[in-house]
Amino acid sequence: xxxxxxxxxxxxxxxxxxxxxxxxxxxxxxxxxxxxxxxxxxxxxxxxxxxxxxxxxxxxxxxxxxxxxxxxxxxxxxxxxxxxxxxxxxxxxxxxxxxxxxxxxxxxxxxxxxxxxxxxxxxxxxxxxxxxxxxxxxxxxxxxxxxxxxxxxxxxxxxxxxxxxxxxxxxxxx
Amino acid sequence: xxxxxxxxxxxxxxxxxxxxxxxxxxxxxxxxxxxxxxxxxxxxxxxxxxxxxxxxxxxxxxxxxxxxxxxxxxxxxxxxxxxxxxxxxxxxxxxxxxxxxxxxxx
Amino acid sequence: xxxxxxxxxxxxxxxxxxxxxxxxxxxxxxxxxxxxxxxxxxxxxxxxxxxxxxxxxxxxxxxxxxxxxxxxxxxxxxxxxxxxxxxxxxxxxxxxxxxxxxxxxxxxxxxxxxxxxxxxxxxxxxxxxxxxxxxxxxxxxxxxxxxxxxxxxxxxxxxxxxxxxxxxxxxxxxxxxxxxxxxxxxxxxxxxxxxxxxxxxxxxxxxxxxxxxxxxxxxxxxxxxxxxxxxxxxxxxxxxxxxxxxxxxxxxxxxxxxxxxxxxxxxxxxxxxxxxxxxxxxxxxxxxxxxxxxxxxxxxxxxxxxxxxxxxxxxxxxxxxxxxxxxxxxxxxxxxxxxxxxxxxxxxxxxxxxxxxxxxxxxxxx
Numbered sequence: 001x002x003x004x005x006x007x008x009x010x011x012x013x014x015x016x017x018x019x020x021x022x023x024x025x026x027x028x029x030x031x032x033x034x035x036x037x038x039x040x041x042x043x044x045x046x047x048x049x050x051x052x053x054x055x056x057x058x059x060x061x062x063x064x065x066x067x068x069x070x071x072x073x074x075x076x077x078x079x080x081x082x083x084x085x086x087x088x089x090x091x092x093x094x095x096x097x098x099x100x101x102x103x104x105x106x107x108x109x110x111x112x113x114x115x116x117x118x119x120x121x122x123x124x125x126x127x128x129x130x131x132x133x134x135x136x137x138x139x140x141x142x143x144x145x146x147x148x149x150x151x152x153x154x155x156x157x158x159x160x161x162x163x164x165x166x167x168x169x170x171x172x173x174x
Numbered sequence: 175x176x177x178x179x180x181x182x183x184x185x186x187x188x189x190x191x192x193x194x195x196x197x198x199x200x201x202x203x204x205x206x207x208x209x210x211x212x213x214x215x216x217x218x219x220x221x222x223x224x225x226x227x228x229x230x231x232x233x234x235x236x237x238x239x240x241x242x243x244x245x246x247x248x249x250x251x252x253x254x255x256x257x258x259x260x261x262x263x264x265x266x267x268x269x270x271x272x273x274x275x276x277x278x279x280x
Numbered sequence: 281x282x283x284x285x286x287x288x289x290x291x292x293x294x295x296x297x298x299x300x301x302x303x304x305x306x307x308x309x310x311x312x313x314x315x316x317x318x319x320x321x322x323x324x325x326x327x328x329x330x331x332x333x334x335x336x337x338x339x340x341x342x343x344x345x346x347x348x349x350x351x352x353x354x355x356x357x358x359x360x361x362x363x364x365x366x367x368x369x370x371x372x373x374x375x376x377x378x379x380x381x382x383x384x385x386x387x388x389x390x391x392x393x394x395x396x397x398x399x400x401x402x403x404x405x406x407x408x409x410x411x412x413x414x415x416x417x418x419x420x421x422x423x424x425x426x427x428x429x430x431x432x433x434x435x436x437x438x439x440x441x442x443x444x445x446x447x448x449x450x451x452x453x454x455x456x457x458x459x460x461x462x463x464x465x466x467x468x469x470x471x472x473x474x475x476x477x478x479x480x481x482x483x484x485x486x487x488x489x490x491x492x493x494x495x496x497x498x499x500x501x502x503x504x505x506x507x508x509x510x511x512x513x514x515x516x517x518x519x520x521x522x523x524x525x526x527x528x529x530x531x532x533x534x535x536x537x538x539x540x541x542x543x544x545x546x547x548x549x550x551x552x553x554x555x556x557x558x559x560x561x562x563x564x565x566x567x568x569x570x571x572x573x574x575x576x577x578x579x580x581x582x583x584x585x586x587x588x589x590x591x592x593x594x595x596x597x598x599x600x601x602x603x604x605x606x607x608x609x610x611x612x613x614x615x616x617x618x619x620x621x622x623x624x625x626x627x628x629x630x631x632x633x634x635x636x637x638x639x640x641x642x643x644x645x646x
Contacts (some may be wrong), residue, residue: 015471017479048476051623052333054341070335071626089340092331093477117182134463135488151183169484176434182457183329186432219416219503230502232416236423238317239404252645
């Protein structure tokens, strides 16, 4: 996994599944282009070399570049990314997201995979969670789709723009 | 019965609901599903008591390989309840020790 | 009731590897009998609600239980060449006569005379020693999956998961999907053993993963009522203060061990291999053991993954069919090995490669 796992806190977090900084397979899009891109860009958090490639094979435009070796980590050609979110629905590790920074001055939209009950509905307010499951803000459901009709729901949530680097899950409260 | 009501991925299709007895008490379960599942759904966790130290045992592997779930079913001991299908009217009993094999079939 | 069933190929175990072996051999024309001790075929596949990894050839992106259906459909399309017998357990192998015995339910016994056999008996959950580890409520992770994913039964209210390999991480997620709370996942090692993405998806839901922690004892009178966990130092010695955890299920995901009784009975050459998690039979690259009529595939050959089990099943089924005199396409054999090598090529496959080379022989004399 590429972690040394001494008592350094950052490494400890990473070794238990929490991304603490950009690394190959888990990078943020180039900021300038991202701020203008309507529809958003894909954000994948898959820093480990494992034999798995559906993100690349399901991408209709080749934005998730085809893997030379099935163990490669994903890498992105942002010019080709349309923010369609098919990879969000397809990824077996639920590691793909789409983040659109153009929604509003202080707000962004994140598309994330959701496979729990209860399912949220459009317009519903939900709690937004960071990578360790802490509630960091509220969010509003923008759309709920099931692109592959395979019980993976892709939820678009309106969230505070300043938290796009943190929010990676939602909690639906009835 | 403690059944999952709504699951985000799966739909459960149970067979016919039937009545059986556990230590003389009437219980409901689904025909054709393992006896151990019906017991668990009825909140029964203890299936047998060990011969020497009288320890309670329940299920462990659920694929018929570990012997933790042995019970007396219709008079026959050492039945692997995790892979034995439930039938209506079955008499399921906590097994104490090694059980006694009946001299005649049921 | 004395009865003997005769068949070309006996496949012991109708899980991922067994079904693939059956499909491959029947596709080449063999008459196949699959014996499965559970009430339905599919083995561990039917409990997997998550989408599989790997590549398209291994059904990546498809949920495990659907893969079981795909394999069964393939078998169905081969007409009546494959006979799958569920609720039936192979109870022994008698090498002098070359006969297997089987038991259906509790009282129907018969013998099976097969020209060739693929033993794909899978694995069994391990347990680690701690006081009260035998109380009801200490369940194998696979058992918890069976309860909630196959039969829709709530396993408990609050679970302590022991082990952060792929199984511990995946079952924790599945428990959450079934509406069950996870108190924590404890892992004795300084890092998770499973895929990082599996851990990330449960961390996001607030499920704690406590590295360098172990369970010291289970608490309860007649059933599990709680557990005590504690931190370990880098020499695996207990440090700090013990912590009490409330839970009614302690889920053991501390590893699997291959189920190999039939190989021992067959007198196959065996070896203890730590990387493959136990005693396993030696095999050549056709997956044949030292017994000329018995092949191995899946976790019984060494603990690995479903995708590898399926390809091994294809290789064993192909090779057994060839040994039966069926017409086979050698290109398939090469393709299967290419796929298997790819699956094992990365860093996560290093341990497996280290294990396989200890038990892979170039060929057998007979």
